[in-house]
Amino acid sequence: MAHIxxxxxxxxxxxxxxxxxxxxxxxxxxxxLCNHEAIEPTGNCRLCMVEITRPEWEGWKKNxxxxxxxxxxxxxxxxxxxxxxxxxxxxxxxQLARCPNSELIQKMAEEYxxxxxxxxxxVEGDNCIMCYAxxxxxxxxxxxxxxxxxxxxxxxxxxxxGEEPVDCIGCLACAQICPTDVIPYxxxxxxxxxxxxxxELVTCKNCGKTIVTRDFADYLIEQRRIPHEYxxxxxxxxxxxxxxxxxxxxxKAAEVAx
Amino acid sequence: xxxxxxxxxxxxRRDCRKRQDSLKKKILVCLGPGCLANGSDKILDExxxxxxxxxxxxxxxxxxxxxxxxGFCAQGPMVVIEPGGIFYxxxxxxxVAEIIEKTLEKGEIIDKLLYSDPDNGHKYTDYKEIPFYxxxxxxxxxxCGQIDPDNIEDYxxxxxxxxxxxxxxxxxxxxxxxxxxxxxxxxxxGGGFPTGRKWESCAQIEAPxxxxxxxxxxxxxxxxxxxxxxxxxxxxxxxxxxxxxYAVGSRExxxxxxxxxxxxxxxxxxxxxxxxxxxxLGEKILxxxxxxxxxxxxxxxxxxxxxxxxxxxxVAGEVGEPRAKYIRSVQKGLHDQPTxxxxxxxxxxxxxxIDKGADWFVSIGTPKSTGTKAFSLAGKIRNTGLIxxxxxxxxxxxxxxxxxGIPDGREFKAVQTGGPxxxxxxxxxxxxxxxxxxxxxxxxxxxxxxxxxxxxxTCPVEVARYFLxxxxxxxxxxxxxxxxxxxxxxxxxxxxxxxxATEADLALMERLSKTIVTASLCGLGQSGPNxxxxxxxxxxxxxxxxxxxxxxxxGVCRELIQYVIxxxxxxxxxxxxxxxxGAISGEKKKLxxxxxxxxxACGSCHDVCTFxxxxxx
Numbered sequence: 001m002a003h004i005x006x007x008x009x010x011x012x013x014x015x016x017x018x019x020x021x022x023x024x025x026x027x028x029x030x031x032x033l034c035n036h037e038a039i040e041p042t043g044n045c046r047l048c049m050v051e052i053t054r055p056e057w058e059g060w061k062k063n064x065x066x067x068x069x070x071x072x073x074x075x076x077x078x079x080x081x082x083x084x085x086x087x088x089x090x091x092x093x094x095q096l097a098r099c100p101n102s103e104l105i106q107k108m109a110e111e112y113x114x115x116x117x118x119x120x121x122x123v124e125g126d127n128c129i130m131c132y133a134x135x136x137x138x139x140x141x142x143x144x145x146x147x148x149x150x151x152x153x154x155x156x157x158x159x160x161x162g163e164e165p166v167d168c169i170g171c172l173a174c175a176q177i178c179p180t181d182v183i184p185y186x187x188x189x190x191x192x193x194x195x196x197x198x199x200e201l202v203t204c205k206n207c208g209k210t211i212v213t214r215d216f217a218d219y220l221i222e223q224r225r226i227p228h229e230y231x232x233x234x235x236x237x238x239x240x241x242x243x244x245x246x247x248x249x250x251x252k253a254a255e256v257a258x
Numbered sequence: 259x260x261x262x263x264x265x266x267x268x269x270x271r272r273d274c275r276k277r278q279d280s281l282k283k284k285i286l287v288c289l290g291p292g293c294l295a296n297g298s299d300k301i302l303d304e305x306x307x308x309x310x311x312x313x314x315x316x317x318x319x320x321x322x323x324x325x326x327x328x329g330f331c332a333q334g335p336m337v338v339i340e341p342g343g344i345f346y347x348x349x350x351x352x353x354v355a356e357i358i359e360k361t362l363e364k365g366e367i368i369d370k371l372l373y374s375d376p377d378n379g380h381k382y383t384d385y386k387e388i389p390f391y392x393x394x395x396x397x398x399x400x401x402c403g404q405i406d407p408d409n410i411e412d413y414x415x416x417x418x419x420x421x422x423x424x425x426x427x428x429x430x431x432x433x434x435x436x437x438x439x440x441x442x443x444x445x446x447x448g449g450g451f452p453t454g455r456k457w458e459s460c461a462q463i464e465a466p467x468x469x470x471x472x473x474x475x476x477x478x479x480x481x482x483x484x485x486x487x488x489x490x491x492x493x494x495x496x497x498x499x500x501x502x503x504y505a506v507g508s509r510e511x512x513x514x515x516x517x518x519x520x521x522x523x524x525x526x527x528x529x530x531x532x533x534x535x536x537x538x539l540g541e542k543i544l545x546x547x548x549x550x551x552x553x554x555x556x557x558x559x560x561x562x563x564x565x566x567x568x569x570x571x572x573v574a575g576e577v578g579e580p581r582a583k584y585i586r587s588v589q590k591g592l593h594d595q596p597t598x599x600x601x602x603x604x605x606x607x608x609x610x611x612i613d614k615g616a617d618w619f620v621s622i623g624t625p626k627s628t629g630t631k632a633f634s635l636a637g638k639i640r641n642t643g644l645i646x647x648x649x650x651x652x653x654x655x656x657x658x659x660x661x662x663g664i665p666d667g668r669e670f671k672a673v674q675t676g677g678p679x680x681x682x683x684x685x686x687x688x689x690x691x692x693x694x695x696x697x698x699x700x701x702x703x704x705x706x707x708x709x710x711x712x713x714x715x716t717c718p719v720e721v722a723r724y725f726l727x728x729x730x731x732x733x734x735x736x737x738x739x740x741x742x743x744x745x746x747x748x749x750x751x752x753x754x755x756x757x758x759a760t761e762a763d764l765a766l767m768e769r770l771s772k773t774i775v776t777a778s779l780c781g782l783g784q785s786g787p788n789x790x791x792x793x794x795x796x797x798x799x800x801x802x803x804x805x806x807x808x809x810x811x812x813g814v815c816r817e818l819i820q821y822v823i824x825x826x827x828x829x830x831x832x833x834x835x836x837x838x839x840g841a842i843s844g845e846k847k848k849l850x851x852x853x854x855x856x857x858x859a860c861g862s863c864h865d866v867c868t869f870x871x872x873x874x875x
Contacts, residue, residue, distance in 0.1 A: 043582045044737050046777045063776055068582045083776070090773040094742035118766060119746045130735060148577065148735070151560060153745060155735030 002073035007080070015073065019066035020048050023079060030079050031088060031108055032067060033095075033179055034131035039140055041067035044131050045095075047088055051078040063087070085112070093118050095129055102127040102180045127180040130155060134174035134183060142223065143167045146174060146195065157183075159195050170199035170213035204234035211235075260537045262545040264423040267414075274415040281321050283362055284340040288403060290327025290486055291521075292643070297351070298335035299324075304354040317362045323412075326490010327482075328403030330390055331643040333373055338385060338403070345385035346371040376640065376662070390641045393660050395622060397630045398446070398606040399483075399646045402490040407525045410532045413493040419538055421609030425501050426546040429612075434505040435461060438608065440616035442628035447473055447564075447601030448676065448705040449781075450627070450694035453608075460588040460596045461506040469597040470502050470511040470550075471573065472605050474522065475557050475564040478677025479728065481708030483632040484602035486644050488515065488522035491606065492529035496552060498605030500538065501612060503550040506598055511552040512573050516559045526554055561678070561732035565780050566591075566599045568734065579734045580780035601706065603632055623649030627693035631707060637674075638713040640665045647692070654688040657711060668713035671812075672796070676705025678725045678732075679785035681792025682718060701792040703785065717812030718797035719804055723751040725789035733782060740783030743774040747790055754801060755815040757808040764801060768794065813874035816859040820875045823850050827871040833863035 002015045006026060013022045018041060023030050033045035043065040052069065053061040053076045063084065066077075078084075092109040097119040099105050105127075109115075134157055135147050145167035149158050159165030170192050175183040185194035192199040192213055199213035211217070217231040233241070261267050287293075287302040305322045328336055333347035339361055346357065346368065353371060360366040372381040373388055382388045396402075405412035413419075425434055439454030460468060472495055476484040488495060499511050515523050530552055533539040541549045555573045557563045563578040570592045572578035591597025607629065611619045623629045627649040633656065635642050640662035647656060653673055657663065664670050672682040675692075681702035683690070690696050697704050712721065726748040735741045750767050753759040771787035778784045794801055803809045810818040823833075829847040841857040844850030852863070864872045 042736070043779055046738055046779070049777060064584065065582060065779075069584055086769075087773050087777050090743075090770060091738050091777065094738055094746065094770075097746065098742050119770075120749045130738075130741065132736075148579075150735070151562070152731055152733040152735045152741060155741070 002071050002075075004071060004073070004075040004077060006077045013071045016070050019050060019052075019064075019069045019071060019075075019077060022071060023048075023050070023066055023077075028079055030066065031092075031111075033108075033129060034133060035067045036133055036137075036177060038177070039133060039136035041065075042132055042136065043068045045129070046091055049084060049087055051081050051084060052076065088112055089114060097121045098125050099127045099129060099180065100125070102129070104180050105129065127182045128157060129180055130157075131179060132157075133177045133179065137173045137177045141171060141173055143169060143171075145169075164197040165195050168195055168197055169215040169219050170194055170197065171216045171219075202231050204237050205232050206237040207234060209234040209236065259535070262537055262542070264427050264544055267419060267423050267544065271414050271417075271420075274411040277411065278415045281318065283317050283321055285317075285322045285357075285362070286325045286328070286338040286340065286403065287322065288326075288328040288334060288336045288338075289324045290329075290331065290334070290403070290490065290644070291482060292327070292331030293334035293336060296335045298349075300351050301335055301337065301349055301354060304351050305358070308355055308358055312358075317358070323406045323409075325405060326402045326407050327486035327644050329394075329399070329644040330373075330385075330388070330641065332641050333643075343384040343386050345373055345382065345388065347373045390643070390645075390660055390662065393651075393655065394646050395630050395648045396646045397610050397622075398487060398494075398603045398632055399644065400491075400610065401494060402486055402644070405491065407490050407492055408528055410493060410529075410536065413491070417613065418493055419497055419609075421612035422497050422500055422504075422538065423544060424612055425504055426544050426548065431461065431505045431507065434501060434612070437612060437616050438505070441611045441619040442616075442623075442626070443604065443607060443611060443619065444627060444694060445601060446603035446607070446631065446706070448703060448707075450704060453600060453604055456588055456600070457502060457505050457598055459586070460598045463589055463596045465596045467510065467593075467595050468506055468508040469592045469595055470499050470506065470508045471570070471592065471597060471599045472499055472511070472513040473564060473566070473569060473599055473601045474513055474515040474519070474526075475569060476519075476602070476706060477516065477559070477561040477564045477732075478706055478708040480634060480636040480710045481677060481706050482634045483644060483707045485519050485522055487602050487606050487632075488513075488519065489525050492522075492526045493533065494606040494609060495526070495602055496529055496533050496538070498600075498608035499552060500543065500548075500550055501608050502598055502600070502605065504548050506596075508598070509550055511550060512555045512592070513552060514555045514557055514563070514569050514573055516557045516563075518559050523554060523556060530554070560734070561728075562734040562780070562782055565782060567780070569599065570597065579736045580782070582779060603707070624691065624693050626695060631692070631704070633707040633709045635661050635709050635711065637710040638664055638668065638716070639711040649693045650691045652689050652691050653683065656692065656709070657688070661711065664711070664713050666713075668715065670711070671714045671716050672712045672718065672721070672793075674702075674710040674712065674721065674725075674789075675708070676703035676785075676788070677708045678728045679703070679782065679788050680705045680708075681788045682712070682721060682796065683792070684796040687796075701795055702788070715813055717755070717810050717814035718793040718800050719751060719754050719810075720812070720814045722789040722793045723748065723755055726751055726786075729782070729786050729789075733786070734780075737777075737779040737783060739774045739777040740779070740786055743770055743778075744783070744786045746770060747774070747787060751790065754804045755810070756817045757804060757815075759805050761802075761805055764794070764805065819859055820854055821852055821857060821859060821861070821864055822873050822875055823852055824871055824873050825849065826869050828869055830869070832866045832868070833872065836862045836866050838862065 001012050030048050032048040048066045049063045050066045051061050089112040092112050093114045095105050096109045096117040100121045145165040146159050175185050190201050202211045202217050211234050220226040221228050302324050309319050335349050337346045337349045374381045385391050435458050443453040444450040539551050562568050563572045565580045568578040568580040587597050620628050630646050630648050632646040674682045694704050730744050730748045733740045750763050774787050800811050803811050827849045834842045839858050841853045
């Protein structure tokens with residue numbers, strides 16, 4: 001266990017865990033757009049920057065991204081210095097210039113007093129904030145079917161060569177983790193379309209509801225050793241079955257009790 | 259031949275020197291980038307052809323050597339004849355027969371091919387007396403222009419691999435690190451981090467494997483120092499890396515070279531193969547316990563891949579994007595193993611420090627920036643080329659004594675150092691000594707050594723806009739302040755050059771720059787606003803002239819200038835015929851007039867006028 005000081009309060013934290021996790025645990029409001037517990041931090045959005053120092057640094061301080069800075073015993077952290085507030089405000093202002101139509105960005109910028117971007121807004125921009133959450137979750141799933149390609153302003157999230165991604169299994173993790181909801185997909189007539197690739201959908205044998213894509217089910221059965229019966233029914237029907245069983249048990253228990 | 263003991267190396271060195279001395283005369287043809295572009299390869303072929311056909315006295319075919327960059331690019335293609343350092347400038351293929359006949363056979367000097375000082379017409383025979391060369395001290399460039407990069411014997415004869423032999427026989431790894439620390443050598447890639455300390459940190463970490471990487475990704479526009487070393491003296495880079503491998507305990511090294519430097523890749527590859535053949539690379543180097551090999555990793559030319567963590571990702575086959583370096587590369591670098599990454603020039607300097615000692619190196623330069631630094635002079639300067647100077651020389655000495663000052667009688671306005679993320683320094687900073695700390699304090703930086711000189715017809719706003727455009731294009735796009743912030747700075751700079759910006763915009767740019775500097779993930783973003791910040795610091799009046807008066811004092815920004823014909827016009831009709839939009843009217847031998855409504859401010863008329871009759875207002 002390490003002891004660190006956050007905004008004047010001494011708290012306990014695990015050596016090596018990232019500062020942002022501790023800050024979040026304490027309920028301190030530090031914004032972050034690219035951080036997610038399921039994926040490795042990369043520090044793209046820079047919003048979670050905090051000021052750190054140590055007694056032996058003799059007054060020297062530096063700003064670091066808390067999502068990437070590991071806890072060290074004796075660290076003194078400040079999360080809301082005027083400089084940090086200015087940085088966050090400017091960053092959100094810049095994001096708003098990039099994605100003027102994103103509701104999430106509008107809301108977050110609003111919280112920092114930015115009602116309208118101070119910069120030259122990108123009129124034709126989409127709402128992708130380049131946080132890489134989608135590519136990182138795809139990597140975690142062991143597929144890396146999409147990645148950030150090109151560089152600078154031309155950087156986009158795309159499958160290799162802009163073609164149908166060979167490795168995509170249509171699991172939707174990318175679309176679901178996306179903080180600004182910019183990855184489109186469609187489930188229609190037993191077919192899912194994402195990244196221009198079409199997938200056969202597996203449906204529940206009881207109710208007919210969509211479960212996962214055939215490719216995703218096969219991947220989980222083969223690679224993650226999940227029994228294939230798991231994909232015969234949907235979550236709701238599984239719950240119902242469980243409830244029936246449990247209900248039976250309870251009735252039995254009640255009978256025994258009587 | 260396999261050299262398996264340091265003793266054999268010395269024996270071989272004596273043989274090499276003997277063979278070199280047996281050549282009574284040497285003809286060195288520069289095949290550096292500048293000369294090559296001017297056809298120096300054809301001159302080399304011509305020398306070989308003529309000498310093959312005719313048996314010249316005292317001159318054998320082996321006497322003709324191709325070399326790497328000799329430095330004085332403005333005077334290329336150049337040919338140097340040794341002994342005597344006879345320097346022939348702007349040589350043409352048609353001069354070759356005459357050079358052989360007169361200079362090589364009869365020992366006569368061909369006057370018309372000598373370099374003459376444009377100020378006083380003085381002609382120099384020996385290049386070492388030319389002011390451009392006289393003020394230089396060459397350490398990392400010691401062999402550039404002197405040896406055939408493909409011929410290891412040339413390198414050996416000039417003391418090559420002596421540093422390595424010394425390390426393997428006399429010094430323990432710790433002592434090598436101590437020597438480099440004592441020499442005060444700092445990273446020549448621009449960061450200026452003490453090399454010895456970097457090696458020491460890496461050596462101290464327990465790990466199964468350590469890597470040594472040479473950064474040859476030189477991406478600054480106008481910089482070509484590393485390129486010339488890799489092309490002209492590849493073995494010095496290898497030797498530096500092998501010494502480093504011994505010091506830190508590494509078995510595997512990489513040289514990261516940009517794909518745009520094909521000749522550097524070829525010459526390095528050849529040098530690596532030769533070094534393996536002779537036993538300088540591979541198992542049991544020179545019979546010692548050291549085993550080390552080097553591979554070349556070619557980059558696609560992204561500027562950001564010069565950044566250490568992006569470079570390592572690129573070497574590993576991933577997308578070249580920087581990571582946060584709270585854990586440093588010496589701890590977790592390539593494949594998460596301890597890695598030493600140094601620049602080409604740094605590695606090329608190491609063997610000499612080992613050979614001549616740390617005290618010798620410390621005696622050159624300033625106390626905090628020891629030794630020398632290579633620079634490439636480009637832009638509005640007479641003597642464009644590759645130079646190496648002791649640290650602490652002033653910008654004025656570099657630009658006027660070595661560089662020969664500004665051509666066409668124009669005035670000096672600014673010098674841009676440190677590449678795109680460096681800054682512009684004005685005339686009143688000319689007496690600043692060039693070293694790591696002084697340039698940073700003045701708002702620029704040493705960078706890898708590109709130096710672009712600008713004359714009074716340069717607009718600082720346009721310069722900032724140009725470099726910002728480069729950075730916007732080259733930002734990896736990962737983090738927000740760099741990707742979005744630099745784009746906004748570029749957009750506002752463009753607004754200023756068009757006369758559309760307000761003073762509030764300028765204030766916004768300055769505030770935004772602060773956030774970009776503090777919040778960016780890597781060095782590219784952190785130094786990205788420098789082109790704007792340094793120009794606005796030193797040329798604020800010109801920014802304000804664009805904003806308040808809609809004038810461009812440098813006469814560059816097209817939307818803000820007018821071309822006007824004055825009464826010096828002789829009515830020669832030259833401008834009238836080149837004007838692409840037909841904005842000039844007038845008759846022969848009568849004053850011409852430019853119709854401002856039609857004029858596109860392209861400047862063609864100004865360029866073509868020989869009577870200084872067109873003013874820029």
